[in-house]
Amino acid sequence: MPALNLNLSKLFNIAQKEERLCIGLMSGTSLDGLDIALCRFKGHGIGTQFRLLNFMTIPYPDVFKDEVKQVFAKRNADLEKVCLLNDYIGGYHADLILQALKQWEIAPADVDFIASHGQTIYHAPQHQHKQAGHGNATLQIGDGDHIAVKTGIITISDFRQKHVAAGGEGAPLALYGDVILGSKTGKDRVLLNIGGIANLTYLPGDGDLAKVMSTDIGPGNTLIDAACRAYFNKPFDEDAAIALSGEVNDVLLEALLQHPFFNEQLPKTTGPELFNLDYVADAQQATRTLNINKADLIATLSAFTGRSIAQFIGKNYHSNRLKIFASGGGARNPYIRSYLKKALPAAIITDTDELGINPDAKEAILFALLGNEALCGEPLNIGRNPAILMGKFSFPL
Ligand SMILES: Nc1ncnc2c1ncn2[C@@H]1O[C@H](COP(=O)(O)OP(=O)(O)OP(=O)(O)O)[C@@H](O)[C@H]1O
């Protein structure tokens, strides 16, 4: 009998199963916590049947956030810290998964696989770093082997590298899931995620996968959060209380909208490496608005998010009664929400709830789905994106 790594036969059996129980993990650019989605999948590709069985976000303690922030989106980071955090985050995420499973009364042995995004610590598309001889690059840490060994569950991780290797920017990956979970023949749809960064997927009503477009748009909550931390000692502007108490400074708003990123070719990606408080300070300096009051600054940054999203959708998708399905924490920000409603009066704006996708869980579900595809899917040709299956396999033993 030929020798066989038992992990491979286990993997083969999972891929052959009628249904798979799995966990999708997302730790986003907002660094608010770990999103854990327990999902069941039947089949793969366009015919995938999916159920979200349970979901929780476990907030990160400040001490963890402070550690990650030492290296997050920093050009001059301490390499030793990066090395330590790669292992630490893997082990820490494993602990949080075990905690969630205990609460849900699910035995780890019953989970077929974990699909982990990890923590992006640097995102460097070529159009942003502009270094000759270097292409697109992105780095997520929180190693999958640590998750697999600690939980005893096969783990699929590091999804973005394949996208870069195959010619993409490593993001957005949402479209691969949006096409499977969100397409509906006869209706043009936009799936808009407002996380730290805002991105969207356009799904044409004629179901033509060649016309699907997915791209980052610009800042979501990242600048609002950073300014709330810096000036109000708050992690975010809950229910837009601060923005609603301030007034938009139009001169500053126009200056913020001038970055060449907004005119880059689609699809494109970005992150807090570009949209950060230095970017805001430069725009304030140039417009002599450094002294505006801080509530006006938060209102202006909230309007910046609303305006850049509305401009993008208005320019690219004219279809009357376009339906926009929002998700991500920014979808709960009433200032951004009403800004979009006013700026896009012909569009219908609702939440991904209507598609049966919990808006807070959407990205964690996406990675679970990408894991399911990695196990038993086939590469799909979607828009200008590489037709690939993504993710690396880690085994407990
Ligand atoms: N009630 C609320 N009012 C205003 N803002 C909110 C509210 N709830 C959440 N948010 C915003 O949503 C953010 C978290 O969003 P989310 O979890 O979607 O981000 P993420 O997944 O880290 O981002 P990304 O998708 O860019 O990686 C918070 O930091 C906050 O700015």
Ligand SMILES: CC(=O)N[C@H]1[C@@H]2OC[C@@H](O2)[C@@H](O)[C@@H]1O[C@H](C)C(=O)O
């Ligand atoms: C490099 C990276 O982590 N990018 C994230 C980030 O958060 C939102 C936006 O920027 C998006 O491009 C991406 O995440 C989602 C899940 C995606 O790939 O679709």
